[in-house]
Amino acid sequence: AALAGSAIQASADPVEGVDLVVNNEITLTTRAPAPAHLDGALPEVMSGWLFREDATRAMQMDDFDNPAMVFADMGRDLWGTTDGAEGKSCASCHGNIEEMRGVRAHMPRISPAGDDLWSMENFVNNCRTTRMGAEAWGWDSNEMMNMTAALSLQSRGLPVDVAIDGPAAPWWEKGREIYYTRFGQLELACSNCHQDHFGDMIRADHLSQGQINGFPVYRLKTAGLVSIHNRFKGCVRDTRAETFKPGSAEFRALELYVASRGQGLSVEGVSVRP
């Protein structure tokens, strides 16, 4: 991603020599060796945290300063809230939300029936509709984002580890194809920005590798959570393309592929972005 001869370049590279330690106790892995299935596409994989300004990075190092925690707390409340015809809450079956440790690290994954690829949102809605007799939540509804934030937080510190073989393989292939397709009137692929030019500036934006280990993230600009698929949607829209819908098969395939590009990075729970 390095281009010689630019004055901005020095300050635009990912920050060196810093560790992401949350609450002075949890050290998160923000750089990991590139997994073999990337075939040399990246020299190493890096968390988006490394590409943010000092002040933004600091907010993620203390849960009292992390504005996303308010939303994760609301998700935790929903976990214990009865809803739907069966009179159950998530806790009725799953117990404490801490029991969900590890779940986020393996998402998305093949559905229980074995015939689909499910994101965390699909698992949550499956429990709501088939087990609780409750309405499905919208993919980008506040309830869903708060719940996925609370669930992600349980896996904080565990390495991203998604299955890409067996029944997941065709999904992964599809996701890879989307990642390298130059969409829209600007004819830009994810790889143009996040593989060929991470570390560079695209106008005011410091390009990261576009990893999803920190999602859902809190965006200071919009003062709220952003889901993985909503971020994808924004990036595709910015190529002057017709986007895919959050929850679509295309975005779930892309989610699996992008997650696999961050294999080995820590799940960050809920990250902070400008």
Add this chain to the structure above:
Amino acid sequence: ALTILAPPVLAETAPAAIAWQDGAIAAPLTDSPGDAGRGAELMATRPLGNCVACHEIAALPAASFQGNIGPALEGAATRYSEAQLRGIIVNAKNTFDGSMMPAFYKTDGFIRPGDAYTGKAAPADLPPILDAQQVEDVLAFLMTMK
């Protein structure tokens, strides 16, 4: 050429009608000459040229936050002829194979083209990002970068 008395119907070369020579375009796309001042504005305006998203242009200090995806544009007019620069603006991929630089005067051959930045599908008659006159305006500004 137009006669002075005729209403100002300007001749324009459509994207499909362009005569290319090795990535360069010798003939102007419009009859009216480019305006470097308007060109400078287009290059710094986000929904339009937004060249500063990817290029540093020291001659445009008012455009804050210039990117560094492509080379700085100082001296572009010493490195390329006018015809070559016109070609680079219209479709840089004819000069730099597989370039990340978008084609600014092209209307087809896209995958899932959208309606500008709405995320919705493009209309059937998708306009180019810059119109013919705007291409000539941007070119006029680039030609000042000696």
